[in-house]
Amino acid sequence: MMIVAVVNTKGGSGKTTVATHLAAHFARRGLATGLADLDRQQSSAGWLARRPYTLPAIHPVDLETGKPPKEIARLVVDAPAALKRKAVADVVEAADVLVIPVLPSIFDEDGTLRFLKHLETIKPVKKGKRDICFVANRVKLRTRAAERLDAFLAELTYPVMARLRDTQSYANLAVEGGSLFDAQTARLADYRAEWQPLLDYLDNCAP
Ligand SMILES: Nc1ncnc2c1ncn2[C@@H]1O[C@H](COP(=O)(O)OP(=O)(O)O)[C@@H](O)[C@H]1O
Numbered sequence: 606m607m608i609v610a611v612v613n614t615k616g617g618s619g620k621t622t623v624a625t626h627l628a629a630h631f632a633r634r635g636l637a638t639g640l641a642d643l644d645r646q647q648s649s650a651g652w653l654a655r656r657p658y659t660l661p662a663i664h665p666v667d668l669e670t671g672k673p674p675k676e677i678a679r680l681v682v683d684a685p686a687a688l689k690r691k692a693v694a695d696v697v698e699a700a701d702v703l704v705i706p707v708l709p710s711i712f713d714e715d716g717t718l719r720f721l722k723h724l725e726t727i728k729p730v731k732k733g734k735r736d737i738c739f740v741a742n743r744v745k746l747r748t749r750a751a752e753r754l755d756a757f758l759a760e761l762t763y764p765v766m767a768r769l770r771d772t773q774s775y776a777n778l779a780v781e782g783g784s785l786f787d788a789q790t791a792r793l794a795d796y797r798a799e800w801q802p803l804l805d806y807l808d809n810c811a812p
Pocket residue numbers: 615616617618619620621622623648686742743744769770771772773775776779
């Protein structure tokens with residue numbers, strides 16, 4: 606099993622959007638996929654509950670009540686912004702890969718720096734034993750904010766594996782428990798393509 610944790614203690618950066626999309630992608634690939642929602646807001650659990658049974662199945666996993674079932678090949682963990690320091694360490698310990706979404710704003714830069722400062726004190730991260738990457742999220746192409754975010758992330762240690770544009774499609778798809786990978790319409794192909802480097806990266810991380 607590979608565990609992918611989507612983390613950033615900065616709120617609203619796109620953790621649930623990224624987590625639900627990664628789960629939908631793995632499920633579509635035919636991998637037995639679990640989704641663990643650690644957030645009390647239960648946004649991804651709600652998304653999963655709304656997901657039609659006609660779409661590739663994703664299994665809800667409750668990490669509080671025990672270990673994920675053995676047959677799960679990919680477990681995606683959707684972490685809350687309000688993750689306590691000890692809980693961040695627990696997630697990092699359990700995960701193989703950390704995906705950190707970041708928005709183009711100075712508040713998100715500051716919040717992300719604070720998160721990274723803590724992350725880098727955690728042993729497996731310090732020892733370089735975790736694959737870690739960024740997702741630049743809600744990017745508006747050719748804006749100063751997007752350029753600023755690129756420059757900010759370029760200074761940091763981890764690679765940026767996706768740049769996702771700002772589009773209402775994410776909110777609209779979430780209503781139906783869906784994702785860009787479920788709605789294989791040509792209209793959304795450009796948005797879907799933005800995920801490909803991240804999906805390839807995760808394939809390379811897979812045990
Ligand atoms: N790339 C995007 N384009 C447009 N809206 C987005 C995008 N990513 C996330 N959102 C929206 O931003 C809000 C916060 O995203 P969410 O995934 O819930 O973040 P988090 O889980 O980190 O709090 C949601 O309303 C979501 O639909």
